[in-house]
Amino acid sequence: MEEWDLAVLGGGTAGIVAAKTAGRFGARVLLVESARTGGDCLWTGCVPSKSLIAAAHAAQSVRTADQYGVHTSPTTIDDAAVLAYVRSSITRIEPVDSPAAISAAGATVVAGRAEFTGPATLRVTDDAGTRLARFRWALIATGSAPALPTVPGLAQADPLTTDTLWDLTELPRRMAILGGGPIGCELGQALARLGVEVTLVELADRLLGKEEPEVGALIAERLRAEGVTVVTGTGVDRVTDGTLHLHGGETIEVDRILVAAGRRPRTTDLGLAAAGVRCDEQGHVVIDDRMRTSNRRIYAAGDVTGTLPFTHVAGVQGGYAATNALLGLRRRIDYAAVPWVTFTDPEVARVGATLAQARHRHGTRAHAQRLSHDHVDRAITDRRTDGFTQLVSGPGGRLLGATVVSPRAGESIAELAAAIRRGAKVRDVAGTVHPYPTYADGPWNASLAQLRADLTAPLPARATAALRALRRALHPIRSGNR
Numbered sequence: 001m002e003e004w005d006l007a008v009l010g011g012g013t014a015g016i017v018a019a020k021t022a023g024r025f026g027a028r029v030l031l032v033e034s035a036r037t038g039g040d041c042l043w044t045g046c047v048p049s050k051s052l053i054a055a056a057h058a059a060q061s062v063r064t065a066d067q068y069g070v071h072t073s074p075t076t077i078d079d080a081a082v083l084a085y086v087r088s089s090i091t092r093i094e095p096v097d098s099p100a101a102i103s104a105a106g107a108t109v110v111a112g113r114a115e116f117t118g119p120a121t122l123r124v125t126d127d128a129g130t131r132l133a134r135f136r137w138a139l140i141a142t143g144s145a146p147a148l149p150t151v152p153g154l155a156q157a158d159p160l161t162t163d164t165l166w167d168l169t170e171l172p173r174r175m176a177i178l179g180g181g182p183i184g185c186e187l188g189q190a191l192a193r194l195g196v197e198v199t200l201v202e203l204a205d206r207l208l209g210k211e212e213p214e215v216g217a218l219i220a221e222r223l224r225a226e227g228v229t230v231v232t233g234t235g236v237d238r239v240t241d242g243t244l245h246l247h248g249g250e251t252i253e254v255d256r257i258l259v260a261a262g263r264r265p266r267t268t269d270l271g272l273a274a275a276g277v278r279c280d281e282q283g284h285v286v287i288d289d290r291m292r293t294s295n296r297r298i299y300a301a302g303d304v305t306g307t308l309p310f311t312h313v314a315g316v317q318g319g320y321a322a323t324n325a326l327l328g329l330r331r332r333i334d335y336a337a338v339p340w341v342t343f344t345d346p347e348v349a350r351v352g353a354t355l356a357q358a359r360h361r362h363g364t365r366a367h368a369q370r371l372s373h374d375h376v377d378r379a380i381t382d383r384r385t386d387g388f389t390q391l392v393s394g395p396g397g398r399l400l401g402a403t404v405v406s407p408r409a410g411e412s413i414a415e416l417a418a419a420i421r422r423g424a425k426v427r428d429v430a431g432t433v434h435p436y437p438t439y440a441d442g443p444w445n446a447s448l449a450q451l452r453a454d455l456t457a458p459l460p461a462r463a464t465a466a467l468r469a470l471r472r473a474l475h476p477i478r479s480g481n482r
């Protein structure tokens with residue numbers, strides 16, 4: 001039977017980073033991938049969606065050029081060319097995630113399905129048959145797949161998911177999207193900008209329910225202004241012949257349905273019971289802060305764990321899991337300082353606690369400083385004052401969380417993540433000089449506003465008055481030119 005230091009199940013971001021890390025340590029590493037290395041991010045997630053968003057952004061820039069005095073002829077969208085552009089981005093990034101690149105880092109890549117047969121053994125099934133392998137450590141990195149809600153008639157309507165959307169050769173004229181989370185909002189806006197008549201249906205009362213409450217309303221308003229029909233607080237009762245029947249009795253006629261209603265972990269048929277690996281009620285593999293499962297030889301990383309389902313988290317978890325297993329280290333992620341971005345326009349960038357979460361923990365000592373981007377010069381020169389920055393602080397002015405809504409908000413959030421990671425205070429952000437005029441003035445101006453507010457509190461105000469009086473006494477104004 002083959003023997004490996006580390007066996008990796010799944011060749012998405014988590015698996016690839018783990019395999020490359022372990023390979024570079026000189027370990028004997030096996031990576032088994034059942035579909036194509038690169039996983040969700042490369043083939044069906046981040047890369048195609050951000051490319052579609054780039055095309056949609058170009059269309060919108062042309063459409064709104066008039067406001068800057070730039071006059072253009074009506075925009076025409078060439079669906080086939082847009083979709084070819086999306087595929088070209090995948091092709092450009094794919095070599096980094098290819099079997100050749102993973103092998104070059106010292107790991108062995110096998111195309112096949114992996115499943116545990118015991119606490120330290122695997123079965124790998126490929127075209128040639130099955131083989132057994134023994135491992136010292138293993139990493140479960142099998143990711144997640146789109147979840148289909150149980151709506152009568154939905155499955156028969158041949159709904160699209162983000163697994164199949166990218167296979168289209170032309171865009172439908174009318175599309176309903178079920179789910180107003182990051183996928184529904186990002187793709188809903190992009191598809192509408194590319195000429196699709198989009199209806200976005202969200203079961204909950206607001207879009208982007210994990211963000212600060214005002215974010216959902218702001219994004220809904222923006223989507224509506226761009227022609228998207230946004231329906232919140234209602235679901236779909238059934239689907240018949242291209243018609244969605246909503247809870248309230250309203251009907252919507254569409255050509256295609258895109259389901260963006262969350263994801264489920266890929267943990268069935270992995271032999272987890274035989275391996276002694278525990279899952280939670282949703283099927284996510286339960287891990288501790290070192291990414292170890294209930295079987296101490298087996299680690300898990302990425303979407304399959306149900307922690308924060310983002311590529312950057314999957315990669316770091318994969319790298320740390322490999323390091324912890326092979327070198328016996330105790331590397332942990334500081335989840336309170338992990339940022340993420342929803343790539344709508346404006347972007348919604350977030351790190352750490354919302355105000356409600358901070359209040360839950362610190363009561364009235366938690367505080368939010370909010371700044372409208374009406375006060376950010378770059379937003380004014382770009383005519384993009386529709387965003388805001390909110391800094392959430394706790395006892396002693398420590399920064400606990402932040403939300404930035406603006407163009408390029410994703411670029412502004414990293415400094416706030418670094419500040420939270422360092423345990424910095426809002427006044428530390430204020431004390432850092434930022435370049436003018438940038439969208440980073442949002443966080444900076446918010447922190448300065450907080451500092452000004454703090455200085456008007458009774459104690460600092462008295463200290464300032466005392467210092468001012470002392471300085472006046474020491475430096476009297478003299479008459480004449482001496």
Ligand SMILES: Cc1cc2nc3c(=O)[nH]c(=O)nc-3n(C[C@H](O)[C@H](O)[C@H](O)COP(=O)(O)OP(=O)(O)OC[C@H]3O[C@@H](n4cnc5c(N)ncnc54)[C@H](O)[C@@H]3O)c2cc1C
Pocket residue numbers: 009010011012013014015032033034035036037038039040041042044045046047049050112113114115141142143144162183266269270301302303304309310311312313314343
């Ligand atoms: C439309 C969309 C847009 C997104 N945009 C962003 C974004 O902008 N930024 C961001 O950070 N995140 C984004 N995400 C989330 C991101 O794609 C995921 O968090 C990330 O890809 C998870 O990586 P992973 O390695 O955990 O899983 P995956 O990438 O899903 O990889 C798992 C791999 O395991 C393989 N596998 C499964 N079972 C087996 C088995 N038994 N044996 C062998 N192989 C197996 C699968 O084929 C797959 O290749 C987006 C997701 C979607 C759907």
Ligand SMILES: NC(=O)c1ccc[n+]([C@@H]2O[C@H](COP(=O)([O-])OP(=O)(O)OC[C@H]3O[C@@H](n4cnc5c(N)ncnc54)[C@H](O)[C@@H]3O)[C@@H](O)[C@H]2O)c1
Pocket residue numbers: 149178179180181182183184186201202203204208209234235236260261262263309310340341342343
């Ligand atoms: N920019 C990014 O980082 C990015 C982009 C896209 C996706 N992702 C990740 O991918 C994952 C999946 O995204 P998602 O948007 O599918 O999931 P999600 O769970 O974040 O949102 C799904 C939404 O669908 C709604 N919903 C559920 N059932 C419904 C129904 N029957 N009808 C109408 N609405 C329904 C839910 O209330 C929820 O708001 C997320 O965890 C996200 O973090 C990240």
